[in-house]
Amino acid sequence: MIKNNLAISYRIPMLVAGLISLIFGMYLGLTLLGLNLPFQLETQTHLHGPLMVCGFLGTIICLERAVAIGERWAYIAPLASATGALLLIAGLDASIGATFTTIASLILCSASLKIYFVQRELFTFALIVAAICWLIGCILWVLGFNLPQVTPWWMGFLIITIVGERLELSRFIRPIHRSKVLFILALIMFLAGAGVASLNNWPDVRLLSASLIVMTVWLMRNDIVRYTIKQTGLTRYIAIALICGYGWLLLAGFIGLCLPQLKPGASYDAFTHAIFLGFVFSMIFGHAPIIFPAITKVKIPYHPSLYLSLILLQISLMLRLSGDFLTIFTLRKAGGVMHAVTIIIFISILVMSVVRDKK
Numbered sequence: 001m002i003k004n005n006l007a008i009s010y011r012i013p014m015l016v017a018g019l020i021s022l023i024f025g026m027y028l029g030l031t032l033l034g035l036n037l038p039f040q041l042e043t044q045t046h047l048h049g050p051l052m053v054c055g056f057l058g059t060i061i062c063l064e065r066a067v068a069i070g071e072r073w074a075y076i077a078p079l080a081s082a083t084g085a086l087l088l089i090a091g092l093d094a095s096i097g098a099t100f101t102t103i104a105s106l107i108l109c110s111a112s113l114k115i116y117f118v119q120r121e122l123f124t125f126a127l128i129v130a131a132i133c134w135l136i137g138c139i140l141w142v143l144g145f146n147l148p149q150v151t152p153w154w155m156g157f158l159i160i161t162i163v164g165e166r167l168e169l170s171r172f173i174r175p176i177h178r179s180k181v182l183f184i185l186a187l188i189m190f191l192a193g194a195g196v197a198s199l200n201n202w203p204d205v206r207l208l209s210a211s212l213i214v215m216t217v218w219l220m221r222n223d224i225v226r227y228t229i230k231q232t233g234l235t236r237y238i239a240i241a242l243i244c245g246y247g248w249l250l251l252a253g254f255i256g257l258c259l260p261q262l263k264p265g266a267s268y269d270a271f272t273h274a275i276f277l278g279f280v281f282s283m284i285f286g287h288a289p290i291i292f293p294a295i296t297k298v299k300i301p302y303h304p305s306l307y308l309s310l311i312l313l314q315i316s317l318m319l320r321l322s323g324d325f326l327t328i329f330t331l332r333k334a335g336g337v338m339h340a341v342t343i344i345i346f347i348s349i350l351v352m353s354v355v356r357d358k359k
Contacts (some may be wrong), residue, residue, distance in 0.1 A: 227276070
């Protein structure tokens with residue numbers, strides 16, 4: 001086992017690299033929206049998605065898994081993903097950053113397998129499937145597939161990771177055998193849907209979207225959230241964040257099912273951001289007071305001001321998706337700017353909570 005002080009010295013630089021990826025990824029996202037920013041980086045806008053998914057979220061998830069295992073080799077995964085992200089930001093050939101990210105995903109698969117062999121449960125199985133999704137997406141990226149073909153696998157990485165972690169936290173609600181079979185079928189549907197989507201230059205997401213609807217309904221029935229929503233403080237805040245996330249995931253499923261030929265800059269933008277921002281970031285906002293202390297060993301006290309960023313996130317997404325479907329670019333741009341402001345506000349609230357607690 002790694003001693004705590006040594007472990008922290010490993011984690012903090014990688015966490016910082018992940019946050020740099022987040023900031024740079026948001027900056028590129030604003031550039032994509034056509035904002036007149038001090039530094040125009042049009043040649044790097046294609047890195048917006050990879051930096052947000054692999055550089056930021058991939059590094060955080062790898063760190064979380066390394067902490068769970070508590071063995072030095074597992075830290076190679078977040079080190080590789082953080083290094084790959086920094087190389088992309090530095091302007092090196094994208095294939096180099098993609099290769100480092102692929103190494104990270106491969107090690108995450110190994111770490112997830114180790115956890116499964118120690119604890120053979122449905123949630124640890126889901127974590128393996130999620131890691132494999134990331135690996136497949138990264139391999140396709142290295143092979144030169146376009147990002148819309150890669151993205152369904154990266155969606156699977158994040159969605160199934162979150163689902164697995166929710167299953168872990170909801171273990172006292174033991175799903176019956178029939179319910180477990182339904183969940184496995186939803187996973188198979190998703191993997192098949194991601195495969196179909198990645199075979200075309202512009203993805204057909206109907207099967208993938210159907211799996212999202214099944215998975216969301218399954219979660220609503222089997223997640224502990226229906227009990228925790230009745231409590232107070234941090235527990236209730238997390239429950240509300242989860243419900244918001246499930247709502248966006250369900251909406252994404254209906255968008256992809258009803259509009260299978262997603263249009264660039266319109267329904268495709270709505271579909272991807274309903275998942276990556278609506279679902280994933282609602283989950284991050286909800287779980288951050290638990291996840292980041294586990295990585296940094298710094299307590300983040302709950303404060304009701306956390307609701308501010310959660311509410312702003314929902315409003316920003318409503319603006320963006322309204323702009324997508326009504327083809328009102330100013331609404332879409334306003335939503336995008338509000339996304340970035342909201343994330344900065346959220347990070348500021350967390351930092352202020354830590355500072356207040358230390359006084």
